[in-house]
Amino acid sequence: MPEPDERLSLVFSALADPTRRDIVARLASGDATVNELAEPYDVSVQAVSKHIRVLQDAGLVSRSRDAQRRPCHLEAEVFDLMTKWIERYRRAAEDRFRRLDAVLERMAARDGEPVADPRTKEDAS
Secondary structure, three states: OOHHHHHHHHHHHHHHHHHHHHHHHHHOOOOEEEHHHOOOOOHHOOOEEEEEEEEHHOOOOOEEOOOOOOOEEOOHHHHHHHHHHHHHHHHHHHHHHHHHHHHHHHHHHHOOOOOOOOOOOOOOO
């Protein structure tokens, strides 16, 4: 199993392709075979199969056997890894905005001007 940073790179690389993102979105609503996934695309089943392989290598998709059927299944725990990574940077960005808001409020108070919160102010245009 790859290290978390390497796995995250594989996931984001796999999701960089719009066809693979669409496949993931479609699998979010339920399992499907490669043939079912290939239906809406103007490419061969083999091309879609290659996309599935990239998603499998990234850990986003797994395949199982159900009698004659080999459905693809979305692996949700990989999204937990992505969510934790994104959340860490979202919190850091929010902290920076809070500090900026505090600086702007102090500057406005020093100048005697009221400062409206730009995140709650409605667009005048």
